[in-house]
Amino acid sequence: QTVGNVLKQLASDDDDFDRYRGQHPYILDADGRPVGVVSLRGLLTAKRSMPLTDIMITPMTVNVDASLEALDDIFSEHPFLGIPVVETDGRLVGVVSRSAVSQALLERSESETLKLQGLVGDELRSMPTWLRSKRRLAWLSANIVLNIIAASVISAYEETLTAVIAIAIFLPMVSDMSGCSGNQAVGVTMRELSLGLVRPVDAMRVWLKEISVGVINGIALGILIGLVAWIWKGQPALGLVIGLALALNTMLAVSIGGVVPLLLKRLGQDPAAASGPLLTTVTDMAGFFFVLSLATLMMPWLI
CATH class of the missing domain: 3.10.580.10 (CBS-domain)
Incomplete structure (x- = not known):
């Protein structure tokens, strides 16, 4: 023409x-x-x-x-x-x-976010109540088993916890703050996965990027909560234990949050639905372990 x-x-x-x-x-x-x-x-x-x-x-x-x-x-x-x-x-x-x-x-990113929160299969409130309940219970039930494993760590250090009861106040703080840091890393990785900016083969590069942030944030948060523990309970050793535990757990959490979605993707699993429960359980177990094991080592200065 x-x-x-x-x-x-x-x-x-x-x-x-x-x-x-x-x-x-x-x-x-x-x-x-x-x-x-x-x-x-x-x-x-x-x-x-x-x-x-x-x-x-x-x-x-x-x-x-x-x-x-x-x-x-x-x-x-x-x-x-x-x-x-x-x-x-x-x-x-x-x-x-x-x-x-x-x-x-954009739609895929929103779907991944729902899965990350345990809402598998694009749940809508117009769906049957039983179907919505079943979808959520699939991951919540698995989480019960994982939390039992986390609780067993506390049981293994029962004597330390009994001797220094103040530690119990800070256990949920350490696990929760580390979990928040890990969820930030999960969110970034999921966004980059959905946009095609990273692939499973980039796991090492992602880990190096995350651990650099984790070291800085872990030290800063560790110093902050350590000072709170010291001033609140009047024990410098307690502040050192809690601060060091939070710093180590934050580094672990961002490593898991950044890399695990990529590994799950490599294994053919849904990273959005599985990363959250894995991160929560591991950071709980590791947080309890860091606090209680460090407290056991420093027992002479805590009692």
């Missing part, structure tokens, strides 16, 4: 023009394969008698089975509003827009 033919068609067929939102026209060969693309500006500035082959450029295409991550990479690297989608034989089957990819990434 010539430039004049195309402009005349666009001007006479408003519905067709609206459907494609004014995107650049693609030129197809006789078999329906994209061979070129022209800009609207190019059409308006070219001579009406000029054939499209004289002003078109070779288009970039994507296969119908291209992943959302691959599409996101293309739109990140190129300022395209849309890109042609072709079958394996090269025939044009449609166009995917930048806005559609952005919307799909």
Whole structure:
């Protein structure tokens, strides 16, 4: 076709023009394969008698089975509003827009967030009550078993806890604050996974990034809670135990939160649904262990 033919068609067929939102026209060969693309500006500035082959450029295409991550990479690297989608034989089957990819990434991110909170399967309150309850109980029931394991750590140090009862006040603080740090790391990893910014093979790089933050935050939080324990109970040794335990547990929590979602993804498991319970249980167990084992070592200065 010539430039004049195309402009005349666009001007006479408003519905067709609206459907494609004014995107650049693609030129197809006789078999329906994209061979070129022209800009609207190019059409308006070219001579009406000029054939499209004289002003078109070779288009970039994507296969119908291209992943959302691959599409996101293309739109990140190129300022395209849309890109042609072709079958394996090269025939044009449609166009995917930048806005559609952005919307799909947003919806997937929201779905992962719900799973992270234990709401598996995009739960809605309009669903049957029994179905909603069953979906939530699947993970909550498993969490009971994991928490029993965490409680067994306390039982192993019962004598230390009895001798220094003040430690019991700080046990939930250490596990909870570490869990918050770990959840921040989980949130960042899940977001980057959903956007295709990290893959399971990037686990070591992610861990190095997280542990650097964990060391800084762990030391800062450890000093803060250590001073609170010292001033509140009047025991410098207690402040040292609680502060050091929180620092170590924070480093462990961010390591788990940053890396475990990637490892679960590598194993074919759902990282959004499983990372939360694993993080919570491990940080509880480790927090109890750090506090009670350090207290046992420093028992002469605590009683």
